[in-house]
Amino acid sequence: MSAFGYLFVKEARQFKSNxxxxxxxxxxxxxxxxxxxxxxxxxVRDVRLSIVDRDRSTMSTQLIDxxxxxxxxxxxxxxxxxxxxxEQLSKGRADIIMEIPEGAERSVGNGENVxxxxxxxxxxxxxxxxxxxxxxxxxxDYSAELSGxxxxxxxxxxxxxxxxxxxxxxxxxxxxxxALMIVVIILxxxxxxxxxxxxxxxxxxxxxxxxxPVRKRDFILSxxxxxxxxxxxxxxxxxxIAHFVYGLxxxxxxxxxxxxxxxxxxxxxxxxxxxSNYSExxxxxxxxxxxxxxIFMLMxxxxxxxxxxxxxxxxxxxxxxxxYFVNILRAVCLKGSSFSDLTFDFVMLSVFAxxxxxxxxxxxxKQS
Amino acid sequence: MMDKGHVIEVEHLTKRFGDFTAVDDISxxxxxxEIFGFLGxxxxxxxxxxxxxxxxxxxxxxxxxxxxxxxxxxSELIKKHIGYMSQKFALYGDLTVQxxxxxxxxxxxxxxxxxxxxxxxxxxxxSLSHERGSLVKDLPQGWKQKLxxxxxxxxxxxxxFLDEPTGGVDPAARRQFWELIYEAVDEGITAFxxxxxxxxxxxxxxxSMMVDGRIDALDSPAALKARYGAGSIAEVFDILARGAVRxx
Numbered sequence: 275m276s277a278f279g280y281l282f283v284k285e286a287r288q289f290k291s292n293x294x295x296x297x298x299x300x301x302x303x304x305x306x307x308x309x310x311x312x313x314x315x316x317x318v319r320d321v322r323l324s325i326v327d328r329d330r331s332t333m334s335t336q337l338i339d340x341x342x343x344x345x346x347x348x349x350x351x352x353x354x355x356x357x358x359x360x361e362q363l364s365k366g367r368a369d370i371i372m373e374i375p376e377g378a379e380r381s382v383g384n385g386e387n388v389x390x391x392x393x394x395x396x397x398x399x400x401x402x403x404x405x406x407x408x409x410x411x412x413x414x415d416y417s418a419e420l421s422g423x424x425x426x427x428x429x430x431x432x433x434x435x436x437x438x439x440x441x442x443x444x445x446x447x448x449x450x451x452x453a454l455m456i457v458v459i460i461l462x463x464x465x466x467x468x469x470x471x472x473x474x475x476x477x478x479x480x481x482x483x484x485x486x487p488v489r490k491r492d493f494i495l496s497x498x499x500x501x502x503x504x505x506x507x508x509x510x511x512x513x514x515i516a517h518f519v520y521g522l523x524x525x526x527x528x529x530x531x532x533x534x535x536x537x538x539x540x541x542x543x544x545x546x547x548x549x550s551n552y553s554e555x556x557x558x559x560x561x562x563x564x565x566x567x568x569i570f571m572l573m574x575x576x577x578x579x580x581x582x583x584x585x586x587x588x589x590x591x592x593x594x595x596x597x598y599f600v601n602i603l604r605a606v607c608l609k610g611s612s613f614s615d616l617t618f619d620f621v622m623l624s625v626f627a628x629x630x631x632x633x634x635x636x637x638x639x640k641q642s
Numbered sequence: 643m644m645d646k647g648h649v650i651e652v653e654h655l656t657k658r659f660g661d662f663t664a665v666d667d668i669s670x671x672x673x674x675x676e677i678f679g680f681l682g683x684x685x686x687x688x689x690x691x692x693x694x695x696x697x698x699x700x701x702x703x704x705x706x707x708x709x710x711x712x713x714x715x716x717s718e719l720i721k722k723h724i725g726y727m728s729q730k731f732a733l734y735g736d737l738t739v740q741x742x743x744x745x746x747x748x749x750x751x752x753x754x755x756x757x758x759x760x761x762x763x764x765x766x767x768x769s770l771s772h773e774r775g776s777l778v779k780d781l782p783q784g785w786k787q788k789l790x791x792x793x794x795x796x797x798x799x800x801x802x803f804l805d806e807p808t809g810g811v812d813p814a815a816r817r818q819f820w821e822l823i824y825e826a827v828d829e830g831i832t833a834f835x836x837x838x839x840x841x842x843x844x845x846x847x848x849x850s851m852m853v854d855g856r857i858d859a860l861d862s863p864a865a866l867k868a869r870y871g872a873g874s875i876a877e878v879f880d881i882l883a884r885g886a887v888r889x890x
Contacts, residue, residue, distance in 0.1 A: 280748030284737065291736045291777065482732040482793075485696050486749050487721040641717055642699045 277488050281496035285470070289500070295466070303458045303508045307515040311450050321405035322350040324359040324368035331379035337416050341372075346408050356391075363395050370394045370405050382420060451520050452607060453576045455512040456600060459535060460570055463505040463542030464563055467497045471550035472559045484640040491635050498543035498631065505539040506532070525610035533613075534602040537623045541595050544631035551637045570596040575604075595626035648707075649674050649801050649832045650695065655704035657690050664690040666855035667704070672801075672834060677827055679843050680836040681875075682852030683883055688836040689729060689805055691852075695834070696726050696803050709800045722750070725794035725802040725831075729809065731786055733793060735779030739770065742778055742793060750797035757796075764792040767825065784815040791822055801832045808839065820845050840876035849875070851882050858882050 275283075289295055323341070327334050341347055350368045353359040362368040373391040381388045392409055394402035474480040483493060513531075516522040524531065546563065553559035571577065573587065574596035580588055591597040598619040605611035605619075613620060650672035657665040665687045672678045682688045693699045695708050697717030706713035709723035733742045740761065747757035765771045768788045778786065787807060794802050804823070808816040820842065823833050835846065843849045843863055850860040859866055859882060863875055872878045 275748060275754070277749050277751075280745055284734070284741070284745050287741055288734065288736050477735065478728065478730045478732040479734055481698070481728050481730075482726070482746075483749075485698055485721060485724075485726040485728075486746070487718055487751075488749050641697055 276492070278492040278496055281488070281492060282500055285496055285500040288470075289504075299462065299466075299504055299508055300511070302461060303511040303515065306454050306458055307451070307512050308519065310454055311520070319346060321347050321401060321408070322367065322369045323347045323405075323409070324351045324353055324362045324371045325349060326353050326356055326359045326371065326373040328354075328376040329374045329378040333379040333382060333420070334374045337374070337413065340416055341409065341412055344408065344412055346405065360393075363393065366395075368395070369401050370409060372409060451516050451522055452603060455509065455516060456576050456596070456603065457571065458512045459505055459509050459538060460542065460567055460596070462508045463501065463539040464546050464567055465560070466504060466546075467501040467543045468546035468550045468553075468559050468563050469556065470497060470501070471547055472553055472556050475550070475554060476556065490638050490640060494544075494547055494631070494635050494638060497547060498540055498634075501543055501546075502536065502539040505542070506535060509535050522607075524607045526606035527612060530606045530612060530616070531603065534599055534606075534620065534623065537620070537627050538595065538599040541623070541627040541630055544627065544634040547634040548630065548637055551634065551639075570594060573597075575600045595623055598623040598626075647673050649709055650678075650834065651705075651707045652695070653705045655691065655694060655706055656702050657687075657694060657699070658702045663855055665694070665701075668852075668855075668857045670850055670857060670860055672832060674800075674832055675827065675830060676847040677823065677833045677835065677845065679846030679849035680834060680852065681838065681840070681843055681849050681879065682836075683838060683886065686852040686886075687855040688852055692803055692805055692834070692836060695720075696724060697721050723800045725797070725799040727787075727790050727794040727802070727804045727807055729805040731790060733778050733786070733790055736777065738775050738777055739765070739781070739789060740774040742789070743796060746793045747796050752797050760796055760798075764796065767822070768792060784811045784818075787811060787815075787819065788822060791819070791826075795826050795829075795831060798829065799831060801834055802826060804833065804835045806836055806838070808837065808842065816842065840874065840879055843875040851879060853882055853886050 325338060327338065338349075342349065347370075351359070351362050353362065356371070356373050359368065359371040359373070363371055371391070371393040373393075375388065375390070378388045378390075390413055392406055392413075394406035396402040471480070474483070545566070549562045549566070550559050553562060573583075573591055574580070574594050575591070576596070580591050580597065583591070601619045602611075602616050602623070605616055648671045650670075652671065653669045655665060655668050656663065668691065680688050680692070690699070694701045694713060695706060697708075697713065697720045701713065708720045711717075711719045711723070713720065734745070737745070743761045743764070744757060747760065752760065762771070765774065768785070770785065770789065773781065773785070778789065781789065791802075791804070791807060794804070807823075808819050811819070816839070823835070823845075827833055835842075837843070846863065848860065848862050849866065850857045851866075852858070859869075859878070861869070866875065866878050867873070870878045870881050872881065
């Protein structure tokens with residue numbers, strides 16, 4: 275067995291005898307994947323609506339009726355003027371105001387445009403914007419129906435089926451679950467090797483290694499490979515949960531997913547080791563790692579699409595390897611892309627992985 | 643340039659940290675098979691000097707040859723031929739006694755079969771065979787030190803560097819530890835030992851006395867006592883250390 279082999283076995287034995295880390299390895303994907311999507315639910319219900327119906331016509335009654343049947347709203351008050359409704363909003367008794375102008379029904383009958391005002395309180399951003407979104411969809415829907423029918427005597431208004439277009443519950447999980455899988459891989463791949471090497475520094479064991487003829491690359495590689503395998507394990511757990519709990523099915527091949535995850539884990543491992551090369555204590559390394567992990571998570575399209583970022587920050591994402599990894603996973607899962615479609619992303623990810631690990635070996639000094 | 647009988651040769655070795663000169667122009671040699679005592683008060687520069695000889699840090703200036711290799715350019719080759727036991731316990735506490743021995747035997751390229759024999763032999767010497775499967779962190783301090791010593795000679799190095807190996811243990815355990823050093827020397831290993839226990843100096847073939855980063859005296863214990871007209875090495879040390887600027 276080579277020095278690498280002995281060091282690899284050593285990592286495995288240390289991990290096994292650690293009472294804490296194996297539990298973290300299993301609990302981290304379990305909790306992230308099972309609890310977060312339920313707790314961080316962005317579905318909005320019971321939006322309080324204050325209505326100013328200045329038309330008081332058949333049409334406005336039908337519209338209000340339809341809104342009430344959508345199930346998303348509760349009518350907090352009916353006001354005579356916009357100012358009164360505004361007061362409700364400012365006192366926090368309503369989330370959204372809807373004002374139907376006088377003569378709306380007549381105008382529609384004459385084929386004119388009617389402007390319905392929707393004012394949302396954006397202090398609670400989610401409730402305001404999402405509620406406003408539902409409301410406008412219902413109104414749009416209703417108006418499409420009106421214009422589609424010949425006269426105003428549409429006695430049986432069609433029911434709204436909001437599931438496909440308006441069910442954010444389902445959409446949200448589709449969006450959230452893959453993002454959490456990436457978070458799992460970033461956390462396991464980044465923190466585990468960093469903590470392991472810094473604990474060697476704190477315990478002084480690294481000195482016994484430094485005074486031995488072990489090659490730097492063997493020492494670094496033993497950590498990257500071992501913790502990479504743990505990362506793949508945690509990732510697999512996340513995939514299984516995504517499939518069986520959330521019914522998430524990938525359109526593409528598992529091979530693409532696993533190859534990209536492995537390359538990404540090699541990158542994260544090397545990156546973690548560089549951080550530990552520059553940290554003397556656990557605390558230092560954890561803060562440094564956290565700083566970069568947050569940037570990786572917030573700026574790589576995991577939670578917010580890169581295309582909706584400022585132009586300058588879109589350029590920044592090109593130097594973040596997470597961008598390519600997220601790209602690959604999304605493309606494979608959603609579009610069923612394969613290696614040939616994603617050559618650029620795979621090449622970039624590999625370049626980052628190799629360069630960062632060379633840098634890790636160079637910055638690790640056995641001799642001061 | 644190197645004398646065949648010398649395993650360490652040092653000329654004008656100096657190490658500075660900023661304005662502070664930790665090791666100030668020291669020159670000495672160590673012969674094959676001897677026990678060389680490296681004495682001095684805390685902060686005299688013993689550990690710094692040892693770290694340069696073991697390839698853990700670069701000197702600021704000066705020359706040094708250890709086990710036939712240059713400390714400037716061949717530190718990784720030096721590491722193959724030496725053993726090192728640091729002042730701070732540096733074995734893996736979360737691994738068993740057996741695992742630690744196997745790991746370091748493997749790292750130093752001892753073959754699997756030889757390693758098995760060597761581990762049995764060393765554990766026998768320490769009467770630690772029954773603790774093979776114990777986690778190292780659960781062992782008492784004295785046993786930990788003996789184990790660390792065994793790890794440092796597992797590959798039968800030419801020289802073993804021991805940095806304050808008996809710190810914090812009782813006199814009986816210290817005597818036992820020195821018996822281990824003698825056994826290693828009988829195997830042909832040269833021992834380079836730092837200590838600040840002056841009674842231990844008597845166990846060495848030759849000792850050097852470091853004061854404020856310089857070597858102020860170097861000879862056999864008997865010769866030193868005679869030269870300074872002292873009854874013990876401790877007295878010799880007191881005479882030399884009187885001039886010290888750096889206090890403990």
